[in-house]
Amino acid sequence: MFFFDRLDLDRRFRLLRKEVEVRGVSEELRGWCFDSPPVEPPSRSVLFGVGELAMRYCQSMRDIYLKRVLNVKPPPTIKMARGIVLHAVNRESLSAVKRLLFSGEARSGSELVEDLLPLAKDVVDRAILEAERALFAKVSETEERQLRVEASAFYRFLIVQAAARIDQAISKYPHSDVDSIISVAVPPVVERKVDGSLIGLSRGLSVDIYTPFNAIADLKTGEIREFHPYAATGYALALEAEENIPVDFGFIIYVQIEPSRLVPSFRLKYFVIGDELRREFLEIRDETYEIVSVGRDPGKPAKCPDYCPYYSVCVRESVEAPRHK
Numbered sequence: 647m648f649f650f651d652r653l654d655l656d657r658r659f660r661l662l663r664k665e666v667e668v669r670g671v672s673e674e675l676r677g678w679c680f681d682s683p684p685v686e687p688p689s690r691s692v693l694f695g696v697g698e699l700a701m702r703y704c705q706s707m708r709d710i711y712l713k714r715v716l717n718v719k720p721p722p723t724i725k726m727a728r729g730i731v732l733h734a735v736n737r738e739s740l741s742a743v744k745r746l747l748f749s750g751e752a753r754s755g756s757e758l759v760e761d762l763l764p765l766a767k768d769v770v771d772r773a774i775l776e777a778e779r780a781l782f783a784k785v786s787e788t789e790e791r792q793l794r795v796e797a798s799a800f801y802r803f804l805i806v807q808a809a810a811r812i813d814q815a816i817s818k819y820p821h822s823d824v825d826s827i828i829s830v831a832v833p834p835v836v837e838r839k840v841d842g843s844l845i846g847l848s849r850g851l852s853v854d855i856y857t858p859f860n861a862i863a864d865l866k867t868g869e870i871r872e873f874h875p876y877a878a879t880g881y882a883l884a885l886e887a888e889e890n891i892p893v894d895f896g897f898i899i900y901v902q903i904e905p906s907r908l909v910p911s912f913r914l915k916y917f918v919i920g921d922e923l924r925r926e927f928l929e930i931r932d933e934t935y936e937i938v939s940v941g942r943d944p945g946k947p948a949k950c951p952d953y954c955p956y957y958s959v960c961v962r963e964s965v966e967a968p969r970h971k
């Protein structure tokens with residue numbers, strides 16, 4: 647990401663590496679052990695999305711039952727739309743920067759800014775359309791206005807940061823070709839596709855950001871939740887299974903854009919994808935499989951958080967659970 651402070655990242659990863667050296671990660675919990683328990687999935691005929699498993703709003707896992715057994719989708723909300731829109735803006739801005747540099751049409755940060763900032767409206771239009779298609783719903787006019795302000799601020803911020811990074815790289819390595827400049831200034835791979843089927847996850851997983859630190863970053867656009875590290879854990883296991891390389895670190899980038907402030911703010915959470923997280927994620931996967939294969943309603947937990955996407959569904963009890971033999 648353009649807005650990471652490289653020195654700060656290096657320091658954080660030094661600490662995390664020490665933690666891995668001390669605690670280690672058990673071999674049996676590496677994704678490449680996909681043919682033996684506990685990583686081996688109970689079945690490879692039902693595959694799950696990482697988000698589906700990782701977003702543990704519901705402690706009893708009734709959300710899985712609603713989605714997979716009763717086929718009830720959570721009602722679309724502006725939070726969901728915001729997530730899709732900001733992810734799309736992130737992906738598109740990085741691709742646009744790379745495309746323009748490779749085409750040779752921009753040879754400096756200032757040229758990049760001049761060429762890409764006028765595209766903000768198009769990028770935001772596409773991102774909103776993508777959200778509406780994914781959610782099968784139109785956003786209201788008020789929501790659209792709000793999303794536009796946020797998405798446009800995020801896009802402009804990313805382009806300006808990219809421009810500064812590109813100029814720094816060119817000025818430090820004046821004789822480098824465009825490929826090297828991009829690799830120095832735009833290091834991460836964004837939306838890296840991974841086939842998670844070896845460990846019971848979907849074939850087309852998309853990792854938000856995969857960095858040269860063997861770390862996975864997940865971009866979040868809402869509040870901080872304690873279950874968020876599960877997503878990076880699922881992606882790490884899937885990547886280990888597919889690539890046979892260790893993925894020891896995860897970080898979550900929380901982006902927040904206040905409409906009154908045009909510059910987004912970020913909070914980063916760093917962690918080792920250690921044994922505990924791996925075990926917990928695999929247990930969730932296995933329990934999910936059981937709920938889906940048996941078709942059992944696990945019932946509500948003691949407390950339903952009002953931010954659960956299914957809150958209106960369960961609380962109004964508009965879903966009739968079918969009888970199971």
Ligand code: SF4
Nearest residue numbers: 704950954956957960
């Ligand atoms: S509303 Fe309650 S029972 Fe329903 S999915 Fe959410 S947490 Fe679970």
